[in-house]
Amino acid sequence: MKVSVLVLNFLPLIVFSLLARVLPSNGIGVAGLVAAVLALGALLLSRPILPPKIISVLSLVVFAVIAALGLTLGRQDDARLATWGGAGVGVVLGLLILALVPVMPFTEQFAREQVPRSAWGSPTFRRVNRVLSTAWGVAIVALGVSRIVAASLERFHAIEVIFGLILPVWIIVQMLRFTKSYPERVAHGGAGGGPD
Template identity: 85%
Template sequence: MKATVLVLSFVPLIVFSLLARVLPAGGIGIAALVAAVLALGALLVGRPIWPPKIISVLSLVLFAVLAVLGFTLGHQDDSRLATWGGAGVGVVLGLLVLALVPVLPFTEQFAREQVPRSAWDSPVFRRINRVLSTAWGVAIVALGVSRILAASLERFHAIEVIFGLIVPVWIIVQMVRFTKTYPERVTRGESRSG
């Protein structure tokens, strides 16, 4: 599986997080709308187009709801939504990914584009994707928690930078590495024992 293609599916979350931080008060609806449009674009250009990538569907629904809330809430609520929604969206998305692991590990949709159809039902293929999807779900929750810490400690600029930027980038880099190496380690171990 190509880790970069997988990471690109998180562009709506990344763009939303950035816009939620930099747009003035009242801009959370715009940030969520941009993220929803990006998620819709990912659905429309993703191959194969059917079935749609579950991560893009989750992002589209999540950001569409946030856009509606952002455009309909009053200024005071919108300000809170910008502070906490921008951080909490990662937690919600990560929990949704984790909840779907037993039913449909989201990485499986990406892996099927690279792996022959004959391997899709193998226990190794399924185990790899359950582990990868679980790891990504936990990582996304950790990103959200890190952003919540950054938002709650914003008066301490250095700590905000650590939890709002450094920790999220480190988590993503580690997940890209893990996504690239884990399937190969498992299949190499299976071929040695088989």
Template identity: 35%
Template sequence: MRGEGVALAAAAPALLAGRPKSLDAMGIATFAGLSALAFAGGHAAQAFVTDHGRTVATGALAALIFLTLPVMPFTEQYAREEAPRIVWGTPAFKRTNRLFSAAWGGVFALMTLAHLVASTAPHNTGLDVVCNWIVPIVAVQQMFTFMKRYRTRQSAPRPA
């Protein structure tokens, strides 16, 4: 399994800076768990990880995002690196990060469902390509577009 290496590489800058993120930790733990299962669990476990690893990984991320939403939305950890400390406690900062985190949770939930469909669909139907690649790519692209538009609307001057 290469996922844990990718998760560690993605998390390295935050870990080295002493600012680990919950999403990074969940990615590392999920991929390490899937790797351990694949290596120690025999052929059936390897087949499960091969067939359903994407579903488990995106489902775990969606669950983490939704569970941490009331405490600290995961996007807030990233936003604090860009925003001045004075705005961290403001209602607008909190509202925006809850909205973005909830929307990202929805993206990961959609990806989980798409991966599940792909892993249970008959082979050679093209559904695996659509569900494993097209749906996630379009969902992430749409999320970035949504975030950019939202920020633009929020920073636009309000009519008096």
């Protein structure tokens, strides 16, 4: 699976997280709109375009809802949405990814672009994608929880930076490494466990 293609599909979440941190609280609707447009772009740029990538569809829906709420709510509600919605979006996306693992692990769509059709039904292919999608779902929930902790401790700047920036970046880097190494380990006989 190409990690760069996966990153493109997570770009809306990354950009939203950054914009939610740097824009004033009344900019959460703009952050959601930018992320929704990026998710739509990822949908349109993915090949094959059908079936659409699950992660891009989920991102488009979640960020469109945040954009609509952020652009229509009053100032006080907008500030709450910026603080808690901006942090909670990772939890929502992660839980949606986890809920879909038994039906269609989202990584399977990307893996099918690299693996011959004859291998799609193999137990190893299915297991690898269930493990990868589960790991990504858990990691994204952890990102959301980390951002919630950062939002609740924002008056302690150093702790807020650790939970709001350093830990999320570390989680993403570890997941990209795991996504690249896990299928290779399985292919060479070492099914291995979780992220490094």
